[in-house]
Amino acid sequence: MSNALIETQNLTINFGGHRAVDDLSLSIEQNTFTAIIGPNGAGKTTFFNLLSGLLQPTSGRILFKGADITGLSPMQRVALGIGRSFQLTNVFPTLTVHENVRLVLQSRERVGCRPLTSYRRFPELIAEAEQILADVLLLGKGHLPAARLSHGEQRKLEMAMVLAMRPQLLLLDEPTAGMALEEVPVMLELLTHAKARGESTIVLIEHKMDLVTKLSDRVLVLVNGALLTEGTPAEVAKNPDVLKAYLGGGIRREATA
Amino acid sequence: MTAKRWLWASYAVALILLLVLPHAIGVMTRELIGRIFILAVFGMSYDILRGYTGIINLGHAAFFGGGTYIAGIMFTRLGTSASASLLAVALAWAFAVILALVMGQFAFRNTGAGGVLACAMITLAFGEIVRHTAETFRQFTQGADGLTFAVPVIFRDRIGMYYYALLFLVVMTLLLRQFINSPAGRVLQAIRDNEQRARFLGYDVRKYKLLALVTAALAASSAGFMFALLTRFANTDLLSVQNTLNALLFTIVGGTGTLYGAIVGTAFVQLVQSYLLELRGIHEIFARWQIFFGAIYVLVVLYMPLGMVGAFLRIKGSLAYWRTSGGNHTRAGD
Numbered sequence A: 001m002s003n004a005l006i007e008t009q010n011l012t013i014n015f016g017g018h019r020a021v022d023d024l025s026l027s028i029e030q031n032t033f034t035a036i037i038g039p040n041g042a043g044k045t046t047f048f049n050l051l052s053g054l055l056q057p058t059s060g061r062i063l064f065k066g067a068d069i070t071g072l073s074p075m076q077r078v079a080l081g082i083g084r085s086f087q088l089t090n091v092f093p094t095l096t097v098h099e100n101v102r103l104v105l106q107s108r109e110r111v112g113c114r115p116l117t118s119y120r121r122f123p124e125l126i127a128e129a130e131q132i133l134a135d136v137l138l139l140g141k142g143h144l145p146a147a148r149l150s151h152g153e154q155r156k157l158e159m160a161m162v163l164a165m166r167p168q169l170l171l172l173d174e175p176t177a178g179m180a181l182e183e184v185p186v187m188l189e190l191l192t193h194a195k196a197r198g199e200s201t202i203v204l205i206e207h208k209m210d211l212v213t214k215l216s217d218r219v220l221v222l223v224n225g226a227l228l229t230e231g232t233p234a235e236v237a238k239n240p241d242v243l244k245a246y247l248g249g250g251i252r253r254e255a256t257a
Numbered sequence B: 001m002t003a004k005r006w007l008w009a010s011y012a013v014a015l016i017l018l019l020v021l022p023h024a025i026g027v028m029t030r031e032l033i034g035r036i037f038i039l040a041v042f043g044m045s046y047d048i049l050r051g052y053t054g055i056i057n058l059g060h061a062a063f064f065g066g067g068t069y070i071a072g073i074m075f076t077r078l079g080t081s082a083s084a085s086l087l088a089v090a091l092a093w094a095f096a097v098i099l100a101l102v103m104g105q106f107a108f109r110n111t112g113a114g115g116v117l118a119c120a121m122i123t124l125a126f127g128e129i130v131r132h133t134a135e136t137f138r139q140f141t142q143g144a145d146g147l148t149f150a151v152p153v154i155f156r157d158r159i160g161m162y163y164y165a166l167l168f169l170v171v172m173t174l175l176l177r178q179f180i181n182s183p184a185g186r187v188l189q190a191i192r193d194n195e196q197r198a199r200f201l202g203y204d205v206r207k208y209k210l211l212a213l214v215t216a217a218l219a220a221s222s223a224g225f226m227f228a229l230l231t232r233f234a235n236t237d238l239l240s241v242q243n244t245l246n247a248l249l250f251t252i253v254g255g256t257g258t259l260y261g262a263i264v265g266t267a268f269v270q271l272v273q274s275y276l277l278e279l280r281g282i283h284e285i286f287a288r289w290q291i292f293f294g295a296i297y298v299l300v301v302l303y304m305p306l307g308m309v310g311a312f313l314r315i316k317g318s319l320a321y322w323r324t325s326g327g328n329h330t331r332a333g334d
């Protein structure tokens, strides 16, 4: 219990007969950058769903700064400082791109209901949302409904939203999934910037090994819901078990590129 | 800026026309238009729920009818003095808030995939309980016969009542518009779009839904109260699912999630309905106006899913999009 921001103890979840996360006990240190890799179906997203409160574990506990948060709702976990992005883009489709980001800021700044005050009375939120959109190169698209963005642009919006939360714990689920290769550098830059700002402890699920190597202090390899191995990116890359797990798990080509 | 000036000019013209109108038309038409003003608020209150928050409330008539009955019962029992009237208003609002909180407590419990259906069934049950209660306590409500009552003196003048109804519509439109453009109103639209993500931004979805329901309930109950002043009559039809479906029809015809759509939709439905009723002299079939509304409902859903105002905004939005792609912070086509 040194300096762990979040810690799981024997975390387990069953879907019917299938055990997606299996007796997982690990801890993530404050102000570190951790990557989670593993073949498709390894339970990485499910692990995030447990940490963020979307799913309740069958057994086991989750501690955040030493306090048990296993029973808390997603909303309560956000209030504690846990923010996540989604592997499958999960935005507000009919609202404008700008409004998607502004809503994050409205929550972060705890504006409250104010049922008879215009939202325009908070111009600093509008301005900051614009700045954030500029950072992810979406400024020109701010007025469009989010559904009209291309897939890659929606991934950037998804990322912009979770970064705007400025959470203490940032859970990023495959931010580059399905993105065109030429768009990946923007994502890398965003991640590098978020890391450099040092406000958040970051956990990243990612298949692109070059991205993982550049950013991570530590890599966890998840297979069949359990920890196969962990170490620095270099150590993990050398581990023959990892390659075997990947080949056995039918990982996509991009992961080993 | 000139576009805005034109807009204000057209509002002003419309308002002047509406102010002059009651002197230029017959009693029946004046009555009908007063009705439209009041029912439009009921329609807008429904739009807050279905159009802005994505809540299906099948018991919404309980708020409207509740407002009418409370006015009627209070005027019958306590008379029409100013203090009795104020007490009646306070009771109508208290009834709306309490029923909304209790209804919402049950209806918004299920957050999973079945939540929408559960909400529809639970609100339906609450609506039926209220209607049944009104039918049971005959000594207060006169049951199915309906309750006829006198209203305070200041509301007895027919032309005066027209103006009160118009004022009510204007004030409620401004208030509800302010509400949907408030931070809370913006969150409601996010909940409608993607409830789960709203939760993961840290919003207490249940609390916001309760706020939407209380707001809509207050508006509907106020509309019901005004309806009592206009018609001086209450019956249990006002509490029925049919009346909830009327509000749904107003918003669908006019355009869901546009607020003003409910006004246009109410006017359209009410005008067509009264026209059809006039035609019943030609053939009995026209008295069965519900059949025609069934048909209109289907046609609108099939060919104009955005409703009248929705279609208008879509066209306007596309034009603006072609002309300029300048910054617009609001919902597309808003």
Ligand SMILES: Nc1ncnc2c1ncn2[C@@H]1O[C@H](COP(=O)(O)OP(=O)(O)O)[C@@H](O)[C@H]1O
Pocket (backbone or CB within 6 Å): A015, A018, A020, A038, A039, A040, A041, A042, A043, A044, A045, A046, A047
């Ligand atoms: N809600 C669910 N219900 C049933 N099975 C699920 C659910 N979520 C995930 N699974 C299963 O759990 C396993 C792990 O899935 P997931 O966590 O998405 O893997 P990864 O993100 O590592 O690719 C898969 O076999 C998947 O089918």
Ligand SMILES: [Mg+2]
Pocket (backbone or CB within 6 Å): A044, A045, A046, A087
């Ligand atoms: Mg996954």
